[in-house]
Amino acid sequence: MTAQLVVFYLLAAITVLSSLGVILTRNVVHAAFMLLVALLAVAGIFLVAVAEFLALAQILIYGGAVTVVVLFAIMLTRSDEQPRADHSQWPVAALASVGVFALLVAAFVATDVASLDEATNVGTGTETGFEALGLGLFTDWAIPFEVASLILLVALIGAILLARNVEEGE
């Protein structure tokens, strides 16, 4: 059980440090690659929490698709000048960020988890694997699942319409 804790702390440190890198670096391309590291570490955290399918989906969708799309957008919107990375109001942003973090942690610590009938052990029932997830998705959650696929289709068509060149399209 302590090995689990060590792995979790390692992955959490990688996640937080690379997220810090994402929001602090001035180079947008570096930010995209550090986002990739952070998202892969989150996939590892999903594995620690016995969510194998989500870890796979995280690596495929975020590690593959999202990072590539972000890199394309960075390449296509690159301007020549080296811009200032931050607004002038970044101290206010830092204050808001720290405030939200303190509030969330205080709420999490103050909440009596045991009274919400939570166990204190990860993976109490290991049968929530692919099978339970697939059963849930295609029985109780079948209609939201189909709506989600419709949303993806509409978003894709909208993205193509928005990003194509109007000059040659008309």
Next chain:
Amino acid sequence: MLELVHFQVLSAALFSLGIFGVLARRSAVMVLISIELMLNAVNVNLVGIAAFSDRAADVRVFGQILVVFIITIAAAEIGLALAIVLRVFRNRGSANVDELNVMKW
């Protein structure tokens, strides 16, 4: 011993880092990247709660199902939003959020 609060604190840290990115960065692409960080914070929280709940397996898996939907919506959102950023850059020559003030009164 790994506990639920570990997942929750990690989730809170990711979420507040995302908030800082959204509020402080000028590039619209960086704002979108920070939004992805915040969505991942929510996912970490949901997966943690799904792993620690003491209910039956078919109830606990709802947390993971919600994460599936969040990942789907996030993929749709990032594709659409980056297309909008691309269009804005073509029309205005800049993708910095503080220069997009035509609608400011």
